[in-house]
Amino acid sequence: MKAASAFRWTVVAVIVTTLASAISFRADAQSEYMRDRMPYDAFDRLPKTDIEVPGGIIHAAFAPGDFMLSREKLLDWIRMSAGP
Amino acid sequence: MTTYYGRFPVNSLRLLLVPVDGGRIRGGTTWGYRGAAIRIPLGRDSSEDGLRRDWVMVHEMVHTALPDMPDRYAWLSEGLAVYVEPVARVQAGDLTAREIWQAMMRDMPKGLPQAGDQGLDNTGTWGRKYWGGAMFCLLADIEIRKATDNRLGLQDAMRGVLAAGGNHEQDWSIERILATADKAVGVDVLTRLHNEMGPKPVTPDLAALWRNLGLKRIGEDIEFDDTAPLAAIRKAITAPPAR
Numbered sequence: 416m417k418a419a420s421a422f423r424w425t426v427v428a429v430i431v432t433t434l435a436s437a438i439s440f441r442a443d444a445q446s447e448y449m450r451d452r453m454p455y456d457a458f459d460r461l462p463k464t465d466i467e468v469p470g471g472i473i474h475a476a477f478a479p480g481d482f483m484l485s486r487e488k489l490l491d492w493i494r495m496s497a498g499p
Numbered sequence: 500m501t502t503y504y505g506r507f508p509v510n511s512l513r514l515l516l517v518p519v520d521g522g523r524i525r526g527g528t529t530w531g532y533r534g535a536a537i538r539i540p541l542g543r544d545s546s547e548d549g550l551r552r553d554w555v556m557v558h559e560m561v562h563t564a565l566p567d568m569p570d571r572y573a574w575l576s577e578g579l580a581v582y583v584e585p586v587a588r589v590q591a592g593d594l595t596a597r598e599i600w601q602a603m604m605r606d607m608p609k610g611l612p613q614a615g616d617q618g619l620d621n622t623g624t625w626g627r628k629y630w631g632g633a634m635f636c637l638l639a640d641i642e643i644r645k646a647t648d649n650r651l652g653l654q655d656a657m658r659g660v661l662a663a664g665g666n667h668e669q670d671w672s673i674e675r676i677l678a679t680a681d682k683a684v685g686v687d688v689l690t691r692l693h694n695e696m697g698p699k700p701v702t703p704d705l706a707a708l709w710r711n712l713g714l715k716r717i718g719e720d721i722e723f724d725d726t727a728p729l730a731a732i733r734k735a736i737t738a739p740p741a742r
Contacts, residue, residue: 448515448517448538449517449519449538449540452530453513453515453528453530453533453536453538454515454538455513455533455534455536458513458515458536461515468500468501468507469501469506469507470501470506470507470508470510471506471507471508471509471510471511471512472510472511472512473507473512473514474511474512474513474514475514475516476513476514476515476516477515477516477518478515478516478517478518479518480517480518480543481518481543482516482518482541482543482545483543483544483545483546484545484546484547484550488547488550489516489541489550492550492551492553492556493514493556495551495593496500496553496556496557496560497500497501497507497560498500498501498502498503498507498587498591499501499502499591
């Protein structure tokens, strides 16, 4: 009984620690991309999608994390804002 | 953007979307010191409709079309972005002229000088920086069009800056930017207007300006008067460019 209880608490502790680490990792990832200046080096390490527009190319990248909308929808928004 | 400027302002743009809490865009920032770059903190729960109505992305892209300047002239950079973004979106068919003139009539008074104002160059308040700058751009657009029989406007002047190599990856003085823009349209409107509005407070008669443009406020709505003296200029500002 005691052993089972200790095991249960160990599992709970592992889950809590994992969740805390995940949240902390996400916060760290965000802070790396949300500093005062453009995080050029961090940006350059991200996978990019190139969007050709008249007279230039937009290199679009996503910082770690999810959006409700698909990446294709977000890229469409960038294309629409840049113009035909 | 490309409709207004005729081309994208920079050859290469880094654009970073950062997921943040919520369902809206939390501002945006543009840099040029290591190559043109825009960062947009975008709410994870943002909707397609929200993005369609968004103004931030175009606003930040407009910044890439102007050389970097000392902070005291941020009113030109922000004012241009506030003024050009809606005009560009009407030209592209994303907004109506009625919507943007209505918004200008509502918001432009926020850019008027308040007590203690020392001109656009020396007053760093939010209202003067964003809407004072936008007012400068509107007045410049109208004056250029008056001086060129409505053939050319601010759009042609700013295309001239871009054609001369002036984008956000360059550091230029405000004098050089305005002189280059003036040269593109063959008049000295921008330099002259800056000499007037930069060092001291200037309060344009907005009520008379709206009347001359043929804009009448009817409750929350507006009505166009195409017989007004500057109605043709009002129409030309939002007309898609021929080239």
